[in-house]
Amino acid sequence: MRVMKWSVIALAVAAGTSQMAVASEQSESKGFVEDSTLSLLARSMYYNRDARNGASRGAKDNGYSEEWGASARAIYESGFTQGTVGFGVNAYAGALWQLDTGGGRRGLGMFPENEGKDLSIANAAVKARFSSTTLTYGSQMPALPVLAYDDGRLLPETFEGTMITSKEIEGLELNAGRFTAQNAMNQSGRDSYSDGVLKSINVAGGSYAFTKDFSAALYYSDLEDHYKRKYANLNYNLPLTEEQALGFDFNIYKSDYDNKFNGGGDNTIWSLQAKYSVGAHAFILAHQRNTGDRGFDYGVGDGGGAIFVANSFLSDFNQEDERSWQASYELDFATYGVPGLSFKTAYIWADNIKTGESNDGKEHEFFNQVKYTVQNGPAKDLSFRLRGSVLRANSDVNDQNVADTNEVRFYVNYPLSVL
Template identity: 50%
Template sequence: MLNKRISLIALGMLSATQAMANDQAESKGFVEDSSLKVLLRNAYINRDYKDGNPDKAEWGQAAIGTFSSGFTQGTVGVGVDAFGLYALRLDGGKGRSGAGGIDFFKQGDSGSAANDLSKGGAAVKFRLSSTTLTYGDQMPALPVLNYDNSRLLPESYTGTLITSKEIKGLELNAGRFTAESRKSAEGRDSGGLKSINVLGGSYQFTEQFKAALYASDVEDVLKKQYVNANYVFPIDKDQSLTLDFNGYRTKLDDSYVRESGATGDDNKIWSLAATVVTGPHSFTVAHQRSTGDSNLGYAYGGYQKDQGRVGDGGNTIYLANSYWSDFNAEDERSWQLGYGLDFSAFGVPGLSYNVAYVRGDNITTSTSEGGTEREIFNQFKYVVQSGPAKDLSVKVRSSILRVSQKSSEYNVSGNELRVFVDYPINIF
């Protein structure tokens, strides 16, 4: 059914005759609008696990090159996107690598992580008016299929994606992807994904109000729906209140329930966050709730073959209380208090700080009910504002996560440290 819907919406996008926008008419040419960028990334993650679990850590240096051409001129423009990735392991060999939540370098049969890895990909793209069809290797960023770029190298997917922006404020997306490239391994089909269909869009109703609705179907795994509503209330100069609602509903396929050992097939999870900004300060209060009969809670991301996950992107969790823990267990309820500070108001532009405390309770596992977890999250980030190192960023974040014994089947206690240094270079 979703295949038919994607085909119909794609046909409608490409045959639109009363477009309100026409990006193709503004095309300067294949070469003239092209860009080549390189991101140099040095990343380190250390997880000091508690309760007798071995510590894990990985450290690596990466180079991420991306090329994006412009579109040829004419009624239908043609272009090419391509990327090349290389990572060198600096630490995290046998015994230290292998944590699913880190996953810089995939372990081999010997238990040792690879010394380095390299891969690339390319896609061809076509544009008619303000509708673009892209086929090939891509990094989609949608609420139901969002590639993970929060580790050393990014994930990528192979398939077709149509993006339409014919009407001002409205973006529609339809796509089908048939291969997933794991962020820690070489090859185009290292993630175990059979296929995923995606469909949906977002609309900016007013300057203050935006909403989105998306759906996906991961073959032989699950079907997922997502809804978002975001409203910004201007209060005064440099003051505002933002209300942000996000919700997912997932339904596991019967075959996946049997294979994964899940106790149920249904999960609903939502979060509502209220953020007050006044000058350089921001204050956040959020509540998140998971319901349903699946002991997997809200399932997303990961790699089916070796992690028992679903393969729809490591960042496919647009929820307020997702830090180290996602607070997405069966029946879990969680609350967050957060604070942010922009130091530019104090003469240090580019420096920011965020802290959050999240507590979850009512966790259900196969052996217990009423489990709890709590996390304290801290992050400093600095972006160089000028000079030869302009745009270089340093991000240091830490989490202290404590999980009750009742919840040990769902999560594990520990202390986490992440240090990321990103240096983007615009070659042209």
């Protein structure tokens, strides 16, 4: 359930290449304290989901859930000690509070599952760096296509394990890791994901920027007792004029599921997105398609954000044999004198969903989002984001209790950079 940012990988690679120095990262270390950062984030979130026709879709018995809460988090990242090998630590602490969710309206995953109202969590990681290669062990928030934490509620999902990140070659980032625990967004205990325990997941891959406008990525993961998965991405941006550009983003996952995971099978899901930008406006067209013996599964063991495809909104349009199309529009109001204000609307429609013995399933979604970030003054960087979806499907899909849903989410985020 990821509203896809325009080429997450390409933007990260481009940022890395534009700032890459000839000297190694460790040789430029100023010290453990001198390079430290401490960031705070206060968040309030209201979440309303009405699963029509009694559908379950994560809601309580009557299909209606409504939750409102607040949270605060602190993330500390030390610098590295100077020398050939530098050492440092990362630390994370968070707390959430229930503001209103009475009358049997729980069921959206914002609060502890034991019906408690509040929660606090703290964890840490140690790290070592040689040249421009960093080894991190402990609690982490990975953001890879095959292992990506979810931050769609009050507190982020975290993983426990080891990750190596190397940036020795300009434009190239390599990642390899092994994680053995997945910590849910609404729980404080280690390995607290309610739908299953992560035994282990191994990940490897990387991304490379051939030019500032063309990048590629390849990743592999092995989620124990679940699947082996391959991922590839190509992203190309074609500047047309100073005010116009045409971009293409292609993503594909190939998954081979273990027989222990709902009987096994395989799935291939791919999406191709084209985006035409002109001044404050952007127009997007996308097509996404599933093939194989089953739909695309993610979230248990690999994170709620591990679906880097174009048509991931409220529905991920990831069911067996499903084909979906997207038409969307984005507007940046800075051109019209309101910097910080943006709007996105999208319509996604799908057919050919396998339901029983037929491929007659259909669904469609209408998505809208508006966001505003305060640009200056004492409330600088305070942001408000309102998003809503209306999802509908025909009777073949609704019989499986996965569609016909109205949803509203409202976020207020206030970040502070202390160090």
